[in-house]
Amino acid sequence: MNEHLEQTESSWKTGKRLYQYAVKCKGTIILALMMLSISVGADLIGPYIGKNMIDNHIMGIESPWVETKDTKDAVHYQGSTYKREAYVEDGEWTGSEVAIQQVGTTFLFLNQPIEFDGKRSYKDGQLVITSGEKRATYEAQKLSGAQIMAFYQPEISRIMQLLALYFGIMVVAFFFQYGQSYYLQKAANRIIQTMRKDVFAQIQRLPIRYFDNLPAGKVVARITNDTEAIRELYVRVLANFFSSTVNIIGIIIALFLLNVKLGMVTLIILPLLVGWTLLFRKFATKYNRVIRARISDINAMINESINGMNIIQAFKREKETTEEFEKLNTEHYVYQSKMQKLNSLLNGNLVGALRVITLTLFIWYFGGMAASGESVVSLGVLYAMVNYLNRLFHPISGIVNQFANFEQAMVAGERVFALLDEEGIDVEDQRKSRFKGHVEFDHVSFSYKEGEKVLRDIQFEASQGETIALVGHTGSGKSSIMNLLFRFYDYQEGAIRIDGIELKDIPHQTLREHMGIVLQDPYLFTGTILSNITLDDPKISREVAEKALRDVGADRVLAHLEHGFDEPVVEKGSTLSSGQRQLISFARALAFNPAILILDEATSSIDTETESLIQEAMEVLKKGRTTFIIAHRLSTIKSADQILVLDKGKIVERGNHDELMELKGKYYQMYELQIGKLAG
Structure with missing residues (x-):
């Protein structure tokens, strides 16, 4: 029920x-x-x-007929003129009423009207009509085919x-x-x-x-x-x-x-x-x-x-x-x-x-x-x-x-x-002047599922123009920090501030307008290489997009393409190599000129030759903006201003490359393992 x-x-x-x-x-x-x-x-x-x-015209021939002198809609029969009573106007009725009755396929002419209707039979010039106990007999004349058609003639029109x-x-x-x-x-x-x-x-x-x-x-x-x-x-x-x-x-x-x-x-x-x-x-x-x-x-x-x-x-x-x-x-x-x-x-x-x-x-x-x-x-x-x-x-x-x-x-x-009906985030047109890029995590804790924290008491500061590297084993919380910074998710405890403003007080679109991201597996949309740089944003001209491609060295890697920067890109860029896709993704981030840049393991799937190109471009890319790098290849972050080592959602070590190597902790072990010199 x-x-x-x-x-x-x-x-x-x-x-x-x-x-x-x-x-x-x-x-x-x-x-x-x-x-x-x-x-x-x-x-x-x-x-x-x-x-x-049917009733008024096809079967209307059985309606009452009267003798008349008027010839309109009238029928001549045996020296007299007859007309259906329904068509007779005042003064036209000059004679007696007659009737036409049908028995099977035979049509009969009667010199008098019938008293009642019922079952009909015709034999030897007489029409017999019976209805229950009532019975009536009438003298009747059988009509020929031509005579029948004559009586029907007024109905045809x-x-x-x-x-x-x-x-x-x-x-x-x-x-x-x-x-x-x-x-x-x-x-x-x-x-x-x-x-x-x-x-x-x-x-x-x-x-x-x-x-x-x-x-x-x-x-x-x-x-x-x-x-x-x-x-x-x-x-x-x-x-x-x-x-x-x-x-x-x-x-x-x-x-x-x-x-x-x-x-x-x-x-x-x-x-x-x-x-x-x-x-x-x-x-x-x-x-x-x-x-x-x-x-x-x-x-x-x-x-x-x-x-x-x-x-x-x-x-x-x-x-x-x-x-x-x-x-x-x-x-x-x-x-x-x-x-x-x-x-x-x-x-x-x-x-x-x-x-x-x-x-x-x-x-x-x-x-x-x-x-x-x-x-x-x-x-x-x-x-x-x-x-x-x-x-x-x-x-x-x-x-x-x-x-x-x-x-x-x-x-x-x-x-x-x-x-x-799902609760969404309203798009706001609010604009804010470009961030300086000072980022502060103040005792931040976060969980995707209630009761299962993936970040615990994260605290650090990134000054304008600094490069911050995040390292750690899979599941340590590196990507979660970036998800919070982009407000893909909101933290439950603590606070994140950009230029002193609480992150939750900044509308999502306003925040992301001044942030850029390059993912480990770059996503390209169906279109052209150039449209994947501009994302059809009118603020980014063709000249800006082409300069961004040249700055990251893409002009050298993509030079062999038939249509150059206008080369068609199919879904996800499957016809391009991973290195080419990553260079396009870098150029996209550079063209949007973000105040805060996030590189999410951006060089992990790139060959050595392409990586050298990206490393050169990254130096240009990082100028004037705060950069966060999530890296597996520790050799790519040696020049970072600050390296944060995470383990099980906590920052366990922090410092630059030299400081962490001297510390000989987790970072040292990971670095030595990668370069193949881990002490026995």
Whole structure:
């Protein structure tokens, strides 16, 4: 019970937010729905035109006829002129009333009107009509084919007019149907464009901590698959629900106008439809949640497998990876099958059951009337009723068949809005003059998980223009210090200050505007070498970017490329060597001219020749800025002003290279081990 209430509440909240997105395009949506209403209304006029054509014109030949002198719409028969009573105007009626009756395929002319209608039979020039115990006999003359066509002649022009009217209405219906489809899709595309923009903007607002436990593939699924499912809600589900609702209401009104009792019978369908909907949603929401989750898991695994394909193949993990993928794929298939069974059981059978129930009641009612000899409906009314009853099940089927898409959209909406509701960091336009670069860590402690400290009581100062090196074994806390300095994470204890200002008091974007970073594994974006330097920042001109590349020696390493600095770069720069990628990353940092520079093991994966180029460029790069270097190659930090040795989240040694070598502690041991002179 509680689960059902939570599901209902969640669906209500999701629906409300989807409505809020729709409001942004309300003008287009309202226009589309108005055009849809006109299209549906025009389409519903068709059976009424058919009824009118049958009763008033095709079967109208059996209506009362009178003798007249007027020749318009009149028929000449046996020396007299006859005209349908419906077409006679005042003063035209000059003779007696006559009748035309049909028995099978035979048409008969009677010199008198009939008293009542019922079962007809014709033999030897006499027409016999019986209704229950009543019986009447009339003298009748059989009409030839030409005479029948003569009596039909006044109706042909009217039938053609009705056909033209019907055709015109269908053209109008087609025009408005096209218009509603175009504008509804236009609105849906605009809504999804806005939603995707919001989701992508939200991703960039989220703290790094959020992505620690959420694979990239799952995030991609939220932006692409889930928003596409929501798009179906606006394009198909909304249009189908609205048009079907208008259709059902219009058909029920039409049936009430034709026959009140039949209209009452069709109202039974509505509570059945509501009950069936609630039953469907009870299971569909649960299944769709699992389906959407497995799609995200599959996307995440595919993304991970592609990125790590060299490792998978190198370590012969293809079989295990395939089995892991197949497990996710099988679970997705199982729940898709459950959803398909639910659709087949409830959706298809629902429409079939309602159709049988309604038509059975219809036959029972009108068949009973005919059997009892009571007055029955005309052929035109019967045609309209059957037509409307058949039409009634198309919109019902349309609604029912969209239940699955509706549930998918609601579940997808929950997932998208859950991402949008994550607490993010607002982008601020606040600008601050360039930092001097004085950095102070004041008894800082930090943990990624509560109760598991990775930094303990970190305290040091870095003056403007100094180079600070951080060394230590893996897991000692070097990268965590840089994460705090960049505010990728916030510390729990102590304080970090830049130029005397508490780090937490500086907006993230303002802080990072004056900081640069070069990672161990540099990340390059799809574009060109030059665009990876400027990152499309208008403040960095081509000249500045090219100078930065020359300063780090990239002009020598990249000289062989066909397009030079305009050489295309594919995803992650996979066509470039690690040294080339690192030089581009260095040039990027130099072009942005940061006050504080962080080199996160930037030379650990570079060959000796390229490292010498970078070492030369680093001397230029470090001038006028405070530099933090995380290094495994201790030979690259011998000139650092201050070296901090970390162990298990604490600073255990500090000083310059010579001071630490004299101390003969951890730094000395690491240095001697690297150069191969560790004393036995």
